Amino acid sequence: MPELRTRLFAPARDPLWGAIAALLVSLLVSFLAIAVSGRDAVSGFADLVSGAFGGIGPLGETAIKSAVLILTGLSVAVAFTVGLFNIGAEGQLIWGGLAAAVVGQIDVPGAMVWSLAAAALAGALWGLLPGWLKVRRGVHEVISTILLNWIAIHLVQGWLVPGPLGAPGSGATVSVAGTEPIVAAARLPRLFFGSRLDLGFPLALLAAAAVWWLLTRTWRGFEWRAVGTGRDAARASGVPADRRICEGMALSGALAGLGGALLILGTEHKYPGVFRTGYGFDGIAVALVGGGTALGTTAAAIVFGALRAGATRLQLVGIHPSFAELTQGLAVLLVAAPRLFLPLLARLRGRPAAAASDPPIPTVQP
Amino acid sequence: MNLILDFAPPLVFAALGGVLSERAGVVNIGLEGMMRFGAFAAAAGSIVSGSPWIGLACGALAGAAAAAVHALLSLRFRADQVVSGIALNLVALGLVTYLLQSIFGSSGVSPNAASLPRDGFGHSALAYAALIAPLVFHLWLLRTPAGLRVRAIGEHPIATATLGIRVLRLRAACVLSSGALAGIGGATLSVGILGQFDSRMPAGQGFMALAAMVFGRWTPLGAAAAAFLFSAAEALQRQLSFSLHAADLRLEGIFLALPYALTLLLLALRVGRTRAPAADGVPYDPEDQAVQP
Numbered sequence: 001m002p003e004l005r006t007r008l009f010a011p012a013r014d015p016l017w018g019a020i021a022a023l024l025v026s027l028l029v030s031f032l033a034i035a036v037s038g039r040d041a042v043s044g045f046a047d048l049v050s051g052a053f054g055g056i057g058p059l060g061e062t063a064i065k066s067a068v069l070i071l072t073g074l075s076v077a078v079a080f081t082v083g084l085f086n087i088g089a090e091g092q093l094i095w096g097g098l099a100a101a102v103v104g105q106i107d108v109p110g111a112m113v114w115s116l117a118a119a120a121l122a123g124a125l126w127g128l129l130p131g132w133l134k135v136r137r138g139v140h141e142v143i144s145t146i147l148l149n150w151i152a153i154h155l156v157q158g159w160l161v162p163g164p165l166g167a168p169g170s171g172a173t174v175s176v177a178g179t180e181p182i183v184a185a186a187r188l189p190r191l192f193f194g195s196r197l198d199l200g201f202p203l204a205l206l207a208a209a210a211v212w213w214l215l216t217r218t219w220r221g222f223e224w225r226a227v228g229t230g231r232d233a234a235r236a237s238g239v240p241a242d243r244r245i246c247e248g249m250a251l252s253g254a255l256a257g258l259g260g261a262l263l264i265l266g267t268e269h270k271y272p273g274v275f276r277t278g279y280g281f282d283g284i285a286v287a288l289v290g291g292g293t294a295l296g297t298t299a300a301a302i303v304f305g306a307l308r309a310g311a312t313r314l315q316l317v318g319i320h321p322s323f324a325e326l327t328q329g330l331a332v333l334l335v336a337a338p339r340l341f342l343p344l345l346a347r348l349r350g351r352p353a354a355a356a357s358d359p360p361i362p363t364v365q366p
Numbered sequence: 367m368n369l370i371l372d373f374a375p376p377l378v379f380a381a382l383g384g385v386l387s388e389r390a391g392v393v394n395i396g397l398e399g400m401m402r403f404g405a406f407a408a409a410a411g412s413i414v415s416g417s418p419w420i421g422l423a424c425g426a427l428a429g430a431a432a433a434a435v436h437a438l439l440s441l442r443f444r445a446d447q448v449v450s451g452i453a454l455n456l457v458a459l460g461l462v463t464y465l466l467q468s469i470f471g472s473s474g475v476s477p478n479a480a481s482l483p484r485d486g487f488g489h490s491a492l493a494y495a496a497l498i499a500p501l502v503f504h505l506w507l508l509r510t511p512a513g514l515r516v517r518a519i520g521e522h523p524i525a526t527a528t529l530g531i532r533v534l535r536l537r538a539a540c541v542l543s544s545g546a547l548a549g550i551g552g553a554t555l556s557v558g559i560l561g562q563f564d565s566r567m568p569a570g571q572g573f574m575a576l577a578a579m580v581f582g583r584w585t586p587l588g589a590a591a592a593a594f595l596f597s598a599a600e601a602l603q604r605q606l607s608f609s610l611h612a613a614d615l616r617l618e619g620i621f622l623a624l625p626y627a628l629t630l631l632l633l634a635l636r637v638g639r640t641r642a643p644a645a646d647g648v649p650y651d652p653e654d655q656a657v658q659p
Binding site: 033329 | 393395435439443444445446448449450452453454455456457458459460461463464467468473570573574576577580617618619620622623626627629630633634635636642
């Protein structure tokens with residue numbers, strides 16, 4: 001059986017066009033869904049665009065949401081690179097957010113940097129766990145990361161935040177208070193007046209550039225990719241595959257943890273009592289649509305970030321913001337089955353459809 | 367004990383759905399989304415028709431319809447089964463909220479739906495069905511030719527195909543039935559317990575059902591027993607928070623995390639034979655002999 005990355009992305013020989021086609025089709029379907037329900041879909045979409053790009057305020061919202069999606073998307077993409085399906089970005093993000101919220105309360109010089117580092121470390125540990133379970137105990141990472149997500153959600157949001165780590169005095173009013181606020185020095189500085197855009201977006205872009213460089217330009221990145229495309233082949237040529245898998249999962253968790261830190265240090269300024277992000281799950285969508293590469297993931301994150309930011313405006317015409325989730329889910333459904341598109345794409349590009357309709361999967365033989 | 371019989375049925379049905387799909391060799395991460403569609407359709411059907419039983423049927427159908435998408439993508443178009451399931455969950459999250467708002471004009475809860483009749487102990491027929499269904503399913507899977515075929519295509523589809531069994535068709539049937547079971551599980555939440563649809567449903571129950579399936583080692587009886595065990599943890603937590611005024615303790619998170627932690631521990635320690643069916647998640651392609659477990 002081909003390794004994960006090959007299985008996911010090889011059938012779409014044109015990942016870029018496949019992703020764009022999937023996005024367009026899913027937007028079209030969502031557009032029709034709005035039109036069918038009797039609302040003004042055209043002005044709805046105009047609101048969507050202005051809510052995402054119309055001016056410095058909306059652009060800032062898009063950037064804030066994209067920044068977190070870039071990090072969780074990269075998290076999933078890095079795990080793909082070493083051949084693992086990290087469904088656990090949500091749990092890693094939650095621990096990262098909590099670590100940032102706790103360390104951010106300490107008033108020391110460079111509080112922001114310490115908080116970010118703590119978040120990366122917490123996420124890395126929660127990501128390392130499924131990696132270790134995979135190589136040492138043979139536990140499939142899809143199952144273990146799902147379990148770890150829910151362990152993190154319940155432990156942090158059902159126990160630590162309302163309980164031991166909660167702000168004192170909030171005990172009487174049920175669990176909406178969250179933790180104590182972080183100190184001012186730990187907050188991500190805002191970049192422009194009139195927008196909530198903070199240092200998070202540049203940081204996320206920097207992380208994306210670093211991941212791109214690491215994966216495509218370094219020896220370690222090459223070994224990770226080798227492990228991801230053919231574990232046994234890599235092992236046979238002397239790559240310590242188990243180590244590389246654990247490293248990849250730790251980096252994956254660290255990226256998701258940083259995503260949690262951006263939410264806490266940038267916009268929330270404490271770990272709130274009610275914290276439903278979903279960014280970790282969306283990261284899977286982002287990485288899949290982005291073809292599992294650093295560049296594609298960044299682009300997909302910005303598209304979905306804009307969609308999320310714009311969707312809040314749709315409420316004005318009576319359309320629920322869950323519209324963004326619907327579009328995103330449809331896009332993943334379509335990207336998931338590249339064979340749906342191949343004949344169409346081939347025709348558009350003037351190739352004979354028959355040749356492309358069932359491309360051979362390049363199996364990496366062990 | 368009464369509380370357990372309240373909490374367990376949604377988990378039991380969904381976990382049985384998971385067992386059916388995965389024993390046939392198709393990973394079903396989409397249980398959560400199928401439950402969500404089922405819960406919503408059951409409430410909507412019950413409101414429109416006035417009969418909770420019609421609502422229940424709508425729930426099962428909606429779950430099966432959602433599963434049909436999973437089957438189409440992963441079997442016909444050979445999409446990755448995990449991805450297809452995740453996509454289904456995402457679509458369910460968005461689409462059901464969207465439908466809730468456009469049909470009932472609310473983003474929180476649906477209007478009250480007629481719920482299933484309850485007996486003197488406060489249980490609906492579904493609670494008793496959840497006790498019997500695992501036994502029936504167990505006998506069917508392990509003692510009938512049809513059950514043997516299902517197990518065979520989950521362990522070695524190629525060998526089964528050489529005996530003249532249509533692997534993809536049977537797998538599709540199993541995925542559809544799995545969705546119907548998950549849909550019934552979701553319907554249990556809406557028309558069975560609450561009497562309305564809540565936009566947060568099923569709030570992770572689909573994933574807990576997945577954990578129950580793994581904890582029960584992919585067997586019907588094991589999965590159902592795990593579902594009851596997990597529900598006991600939930601009921602105990604509910605009891606404690608009533609009796610101890612545990613507002614200051616705030617331990618509910620620990621109790622809720624317990625089922626997942628136990629499942630992970632079981633997998634990590636490899637207690638007993640915790641092995642998925644051999645061909646679970648492996649796409650079967652009748653023409654491409656290179657794709658092999």
